[in-house]
Amino acid sequence: MNLRLIGVNHKSAPVEVRERLAIPESHLPDALKQLAQHPGIEEGMILCTCNRVELLTNVKNGTADLRGFLRDFFHVDAAQLEPHLYEYREQDAVRHVFRVTSSLDSMVVGEPQILGQVKEAYATARAVGAVHSQLDQLLTRAFAVAKRVRTETAVGSSAVSVASVAVELAKKIFGSLNGKHVYLVGAGKMSELAARHLMAHGAASIFVANRTYDRAIRLAQKFDGQAIEFSRLYDTCDRGDIVITSTGSPKAIFRKEHGELFLSRRKNRPMFFIDIAVPRDVDPEMNKLDGIFVYDIDDLQQAVASHVADRKKEAERAEAIVNTEVERFHQRLQTLDVVPTIVSLQEHLETIRQAEIDRVRGRLGPITPEQEMAIETLTRGIVNKIMHTPISTLKTAAREAEATTIVDTVRRLFNLQEKKAAKSGSDSGAQN
Amino acid sequence: MPVLWLRVALGCYAVGLIYALVALTRTSDLLGRIVLHATYLGMVFHFVSLMEAVVLSGHIAQASVHNPESLLAFLIMTVFMIVYLVYKTTSPGIIVFPVVFLLTFVAATGQQPFLLMSSEYKKGWLAAHIGLILTGYAALIVSFGSSLLYLVQEHSLKAKRPGGVLSRLPALEVIDDIGYRSLLFGFPFMTFGLIAGTIVAQAAYGRVNFLDPKIFLSILMWAVYLVMVFTRWNSGWRGRRAAYLATCAFVAAVVAWAANYFSTIHRFVQS
Secondary structure (H helix, E strand, O other): OEEEEEEEOOOOHHHHHHHHOOHHHHHHHHHHHHHOOOOOOOEEEEEEEEOEEEEEEEEEHHHHOOOHHHHHHHHHHHHHHHHEEEEHHHHHHHHHHHHHHHHOOOOOOOOOOOHHHHHHHHHHHHHOOOOOOOHHHHHHHHHHHHHHHHHOOOOOOOOOOHHHHHHHHHHHHHOOOOOOEEEEEOOOHHHHHHHHHHHHHOOOOOEEEEHHHHHHHHHHHHOOOOOEEEEHHHHHHHHOEEEEOOOOOOOOOOHHHHHHHHHHHHOOOEEEEEOOOOOEEHHHHHHOOOOEEEHHHHHHHHHHHHHHHHHHHHHHHHHHHHHHHHHHHHHHHHHHHHHHHHHHHHHHHHHHHHHHHHHHHHHHOEEEOOHHHHHHHHHHHHHHHHHHHHHHHHHHHHHOOOOOHHHHHHHHHOOOOOOOOOOOHHHHHHHH | OHHHHHHHHHHHHHHHHHHHHHHOOOOOOOHHHHHHHHHHHHHHHHHHHHHHHHHHHHHHHHHHHHHHHHHHHHHHHHHHHHHHHHHOOOOHHHHHHHHHHHHHHHHHHHHOOOOOOOOOOOOOHHHHHHHHHHHHHHHHHHHHHHHHHHHHHHHHHOOOOOOOOOOOOOOOOHHHHHHHHHHHHHHHHHHHHHHHHHHHHHHHHOOOOOOOOHHHHHHHHHHHHHHHHHHHHOOOOHHHHHHHHHHHHHHHHHHHHHHHHHOOOOOOOOH
């Protein structure tokens, strides 16, 4: 297997570069077909997410111009792209694929979506026939590694981003978020993200109040929510169980008396204020009211930080798992590489043996079954003795770097044909 | 024999007591599972003990008069199990188990202060009175336990140290729900229990002396209970204020219970 991986991710390239390489889902099958037909490429798949674009290929004889493909397909200037590209070969490519699939290379380490994304990319590539035997093995293994990382470490278990910490806290207060209403004050990117998380966890509906009413409408539409004019903020805010504030106001817009008002209107049902504005939108005094919980950005980030420290430890354990798996995969691959040679060697010598027996049989005259048996045993014994050293040398060499040289030498010494044995047959052959 | 079974049950509840003590410092899934099985088993023995007492004394009323602590402990465990089945949480056990253990301990070891009553009282009403009142008590104790847990959970959320010692407590609203529902559940039992008690007292004495400590305290407890249900229903009082009220009701209940030892009419002693 000649693995080559080339790509950009959130660490190597800014979003301006990544978005130029992004392939819309509908174009992906076309892109894959072109990639598979690109000179020198035997198999290929494309992983395209918002944080990365990667081409994973199995190339013939190690020659394929992947950069050329990028340049032609995306019509981008090679010089512009070059500083952002990374390229991995062979074992390094295996490691990279394992790390990506296990979510160790993600922006938020341990986030679970990436595994699904890789699976989807793989399924698409398989569907158009761009992936068959070799990458198949690699990806199947990668999914198994990802599963192992997930079950044996806690890397994916605790929430990491501010948004998911907010969800976790909301669950601590309300239990389930089903039927809860989210009220956004200010239509910023971050509050949108938090709202998206809350909605994904079952929140019922969303209200958006913003000084610029148009923006409130636009954001509300995204969530099928309701836009509210800023002047009606204090009249309507008690409808929200979870209030996310992110306005640019220099003074607090929610003070203790507002809290008291909301509580009496809500019959003291609890309210959760998530204040991600700097300077803060919610007076910290509010937190002293029974039933009102106020978390500002520092409180949230503190919660995130304690999770991140935990996750770092777990990520180290996950990296160790990936390393052993890369090693294991490599060994398996290389054993597979020498298997066809071993099988050809066995077949070659067996043919010689049979031919020689047939040749002398006529000269021997009539022979008893016992004699026939003795001849069989004798010739087989000789062949096996001769083969023993080359085969064990090949098997040992498989685990070392010079495997290809030795395979070539054996093939030339015995004049073996360049034919590849079927994989299933070769597996059992290797056991002999 | 009933006492023997009760002592076996006490042994099982001791596991619950250990759970409650351990839960104050750390959480353990294993212990949570063990405690459930142990208390199931304890309830079975407890039930056997109660039934035997009924068979031996010949009537439910007689048996429950004889050992009300045991019946109360059993009812509290029943409410606890209902809460567990609905909410899948053993957290109220932190408060419930010590109370149950204490009650069962008193029942299994203490001398019974109650004498057997004579047969002319309305036995059916008496049995109803005891059963209803004790179910009311059981619900009140679970509700009280929940309001304490509410305070703990609220405090840890306000202190912004989520994930502390009691991080596996149920969500605030779930605890609140448990408390409110058991409060509502207990109120009719308490009310009808008092009515049944009045009927029994009237049958026995012809009139009810409202200045008798037992009757006075029972009515006081019922009044606090009513205020609690009303404020909760009307203005959604919860958290600190609800916990104070629940504490008042609980204290009133304990005092009303203790009044058994001072009341002249409630001892069913033939003077």
